[in-house]
Amino acid sequence: MKKLLSIFAVVAFAFSAHAGTLDDVKNRGFLKCGVTTGLAGFAAPDDSGEWAGLDADMCRAVAVAVFGDRSKVEFITTTGKSRFPTLASGEVDMLARNTTWTISRDVNLGFEFVGVNFYDGQGFMVPSALGVSSATELDGATVCIQTGTTTELNLADFFRLNGISYEALPIETNDEGKENLFAGRCDVYTTDASGLSSTRAAASNPDKWVVLPEIISKEPLGPLVRHGDHQWGDVVRWSLNAMIIAEELGITSENVDAQMSSNVPEVLRLLGVEGNYGEMLELSNDWAYQIIKQIGNYSESYEANVGPDTPLEIARGLNALWTQGGILYAPPFR
Amino acid sequence: MRSNLGFFSDEKFRSIFFQTLVVGLFALGLFFVITTTSYNLEKRNIATGWSFLQNPAGFDISFSPFLEFKSTDTHLKVYFVGVLNTLLVSVTGCIAATILGFILGIVRLSSNWLLSRLVYIYVEFSRNVPLLLQIILWYSILIQLPRVKQSLQVLDVFYISNRGLYSPRPIFESGFSYVSIAIVLALISSFLINRWAKKRQDKTGQQFPVFSSSIGLIFIVPLVLFFILGSPLSFEHPELKGFNFKGGLVIRPEFIAMFLALSIYTAAFISEIVRAGIMSVSKGQREASAAIGLKQTWIMRLIIIPQALRVIVPPLTSQYLNLTKNSSLGIAVGYADLVHGFGGISLNQTGQAIECMAIVMATYLSISLTISFFMNIYNRSIQFKEK
Numbered sequence: 001m002k003k004l005l006s007i008f009a010v011v012a013f014a015f016s017a018h019a020g021t022l023d024d025v026k027n028r029g030f031l032k033c034g035v036t037t038g039l040a041g042f043a044a045p046d047d048s049g050e051w052a053g054l055d056a057d058m059c060r061a062v063a064v065a066v067f068g069d070r071s072k073v074e075f076i077t078t079t080g081k082s083r084f085p086t087l088a089s090g091e092v093d094m095l096a097r098n099t100t101w102t103i104s105r106d107v108n109l110g111f112e113f114v115g116v117n118f119y120d121g122q123g124f125m126v127p128s129a130l131g132v133s134s135a136t137e138l139d140g141a142t143v144c145i146q147t148g149t150t151t152e153l154n155l156a157d158f159f160r161l162n163g164i165s166y167e168a169l170p171i172e173t174n175d176e177g178k179e180n181l182f183a184g185r186c187d188v189y190t191t192d193a194s195g196l197s198s199t200r201a202a203a204s205n206p207d208k209w210v211v212l213p214e215i216i217s218k219e220p221l222g223p224l225v226r227h228g229d230h231q232w233g234d235v236v237r238w239s240l241n242a243m244i245i246a247e248e249l250g251i252t253s254e255n256v257d258a259q260m261s262s263n264v265p266e267v268l269r270l271l272g273v274e275g276n277y278g279e280m281l282e283l284s285n286d287w288a289y290q291i292i293k294q295i296g297n298y299s300e301s302y303e304a305n306v307g308p309d310t311p312l313e314i315a316r317g318l319n320a321l322w323t324q325g326g327i328l329y330a331p332p333f334r
Numbered sequence: 335m336r337s338n339l340g341f342f343s344d345e346k347f348r349s350i351f352f353q354t355l356v357v358g359l360f361a362l363g364l365f366f367v368i369t370t371t372s373y374n375l376e377k378r379n380i381a382t383g384w385s386f387l388q389n390p391a392g393f394d395i396s397f398s399p400f401l402e403f404k405s406t407d408t409h410l411k412v413y414f415v416g417v418l419n420t421l422l423v424s425v426t427g428c429i430a431a432t433i434l435g436f437i438l439g440i441v442r443l444s445s446n447w448l449l450s451r452l453v454y455i456y457v458e459f460s461r462n463v464p465l466l467l468q469i470i471l472w473y474s475i476l477i478q479l480p481r482v483k484q485s486l487q488v489l490d491v492f493y494i495s496n497r498g499l500y501s502p503r504p505i506f507e508s509g510f511s512y513v514s515i516a517i518v519l520a521l522i523s524s525f526l527i528n529r530w531a532k533k534r535q536d537k538t539g540q541q542f543p544v545f546s547s548s549i550g551l552i553f554i555v556p557l558v559l560f561f562i563l564g565s566p567l568s569f570e571h572p573e574l575k576g577f578n579f580k581g582g583l584v585i586r587p588e589f590i591a592m593f594l595a596l597s598i599y600t601a602a603f604i605s606e607i608v609r610a611g612i613m614s615v616s617k618g619q620r621e622a623s624a625a626i627g628l629k630q631t632w633i634m635r636l637i638i639i640p641q642a643l644r645v646i647v648p649p650l651t652s653q654y655l656n657l658t659k660n661s662s663l664g665i666a667v668g669y670a671d672l673v674h675g676f677g678g679i680s681l682n683q684t685g686q687a688i689e690c691m692a693i694v695m696a697t698y699l700s701i702s703l704t705i706s707f708f709m710n711i712y713n714r715s716i717q718f719k720e721k
Contacts, residue, residue: 081682108381109685130577141577142497147674148682153392156405167396167578170668170679184481185496185587187577228377 021093021225021232022066022282030072033059034092037077037173040198041306041314042098042118051075055096057301058117058223060294061239062094065287070294079172081148084109087226094236096223098192100150105224114237116222117298118306119318119327121215122151123193125200128210130187135214139164144177144186146170151191154217174199192219194306194314201311235281242288244330245270246297248321253296256289270333277333298328371688386684387413393679397586397670409680416672417697423592423671424658424701430597431657432650435604440634442609453605461602466663469595473667476587482578493572493579498586500579502569509566516556524548588669592661600657607649611642643716651709655702662698672697 025031035043035055043055051059056075063073078086078097087095088110098120099105101113124135132138135158145152147170159166169186171177178199181189189199193215200209223240225233246252249267251259259267268274271289278285295301302319306312320326341347375382387410395403400418403411442453460468477496480486485495493500524547531542560567572582615638623633662673672694681690 081678084682084685085687104685139576140580147679152679153405153683156392156394159394160405166394168394169396170670170674172665172668176668180477183477183496185477 021229022235025066025093025232029067030074031059031063031066031094032074032076032092033062034078034083034086034095034097035059035075036097037079037175039098039174039195040202041194041310041312042198043075043096052305054118054301054305055098055223057295057305058096058240059094061243061291062236064290064294065235065239065242065281065283068284068287068290079148080146081172084111087111087224090226093232094223094225098195098221099224100192100219101222101224102150110227111224112227112233113222113224114233115240115330116220117240118194118221120192120194120219120221122154122190122217122219123196123215124212125181125189125196125209126187126212128208132210132212135212135216136162136164138166138188140166141187142167142169142185144169144171144180144189146174146177146191147172149191150217150219155190158216178202192221194221194312197306197312197314201313206311231282235283238281239287239291241330241333242270242291243295243298243301244321244328245333246288246292247299248323248330251292251297252300253293256292260289266333375688382686382689384689386686386689389684391680392683395670395675397588409676409684412680413672413676413693416670416675416677419664419670419675420658420661420672421701423589423596423661423664423669427593427596427600427657427661428654430593431600431604431653434597434601436608438601438605439608439612442605443612457602457605460599461606465595465599465660466666468599469591469663469666472594473587473591476591479587483574485574485579491569491571493574496587497578498584499590500572500582500584502571503581503583505568505570507566507568509563512563513556513560513566516559517552520551520555524551527551588664588667591667592664592669596657596660599660600653603653603656604650607646607653608642611644611646612638614645615641640716644718647709647713647716651706651713654705654709658701658705659698 035051035053038044039053041053043051043053043059046052051073059073059075060070064070066072076086076092078092078095083095083097083099084105086092096117098118099113100120101116105111106113124138126132126138138159143155143166145155145168152168152170155166155168166188169180171180174191174195177189177191180186181199182203189196191199193211196211200206200211203209223236225236245266249259249264249270251267251270256271260271260273262268265274269277271292272278272285272287276285278287281287284290296304302316303309306314308315316324316326318326319328322329341351372382388408390406391409391412392405394405395412395415397419398415399422401411401415403415438453438456441449442457444450479494479496482495482497485493485500487493491502524544527542527547528544531544535541570581572579572584574580619637619641620633623637628636661671664671665674665678668674677690677694681687684690
């Protein structure tokens, strides 16, 4: 019996053991990236049908790092519920799906968060006609809430803590939430504050909606990969870090070519002029140069997708660099 | 040569050999799937086990008409809330689908051309449009109802909005229990009267007004008692307070959408089954009953339906099973059934996909087998009894 079991274990291993994700991606010729079903500013098809947004840029940055080509990505949409099984089963190589980094997801679900590309917090949005100015006035309200999210648990905690009651209306996607909120089936929509700004921007008359001042949780959103494939985790982690470091060093997609002849050592290391950091990651040596050239640094991606000049109008706030009053910080490139 | 094949030329041996082989291969396959799964789970550091059932859920379920649910309750309780909600929509759906299906099946056979055509169109439409679309259609209609602050008021006590149908909630005061007891006693005695009257009719041919006497017993006696006891019943009316109505009973649009879609969809199939059942009774039966002077309604009730039921009940059982399983589509409109709550939210919050799915599947299996069991008993009781 024991022998039989070990034979099975070996066979099972043969079935499940595959080369690292990086090799899989290279052999396939494109990256499979899990994103939301559509959240403007983070990942949503733009007017021309191209996926755009902060998370979409994250996917493209990894594709550029591996292939040097921003178009080598297949975007796979996932709901709050389907995202984890989709990643665990290997249907996608990574998730960039405004997903909150928590201990249970990191440890119990067997994933690895490689960093934070947006520091967020959960908020509430109500019709301005309700005249509500604080979330503590929401006693008895019907709340639209996406299932399978951390916001669902925070919501229960918040109302319990404040001793007020609510009625939860569970929904699957952001679009369903919009539909129910705009129809008045629920009074309040709660999700990450960035998601609320995105939903508000999509309303026919954004002024009719207000985002309440309370932020009831920490929601560090970041890309994640399967636990145990450290080489692939490193590629995704440093694709994100390269964008942040580029902002720190003042390298943009416009001036990146001029920066190739910079006299700052870290700039030269990042752009692959000096050292062989690309080889360490089993990428080409100009991987970071290509990310900055084709996608831009973190600030460029932020301003283009969610910044104050976009319909979302989200100030940098916590997401500013650590040198500029925020908490965005990347380890040194050396 | 012959001695080697001796076993195989024996038909009995061959049969046992192949059956054992198939069962053995199946068991081996199952074993392989289980070991592979547990191996891969372990490799990916995914915790397994059933202890998560005792952990607090952490989220709220608002639609729980039978059990009080708080976010501090366990995942096990999420499961029970889900089972009850699944049963609620399945049972009410089956009852409504049966009544509607029988009426439509009979109307379809009516000689009135317009009526029969209308039912035909209904049947073809509702059984040929995917159920999921019908659920979403009903839900989209329901959430276009007026907002809660502009609720439609019906008969001064009912309020209709896109948050649901609010009605007064009956509050039973002391003394009402006597009325309930009277109703139960009346039900039992009318059942006994019915049996006694049947026996007497078989023996003597004399009839007894069973229907009117039962109505008298069931309605009038408790009603008189109710007034003698000084109307021990009051109503709590829903009132618009703050964001929502407080108090009263509420039927949510998620439930109404599921109930309507499931019963209308299944009723279309049932009406075809009923039609087939009625048509299976030979024309001579109807003509013979008419010849001995039975009324049209009696012909249907005493001659046609009892014979048609033998054809109707087996496929009807499978419609009940379909309806129950189809109730899992409630997830599309956020109806808090078993799949949505336990098989969805709990699964996602705990990550115990295999355990949750196994429990959900086992539950649907048990519900289906229970329905089959009772329908089989019923089916045996209506079969033609040879004496």
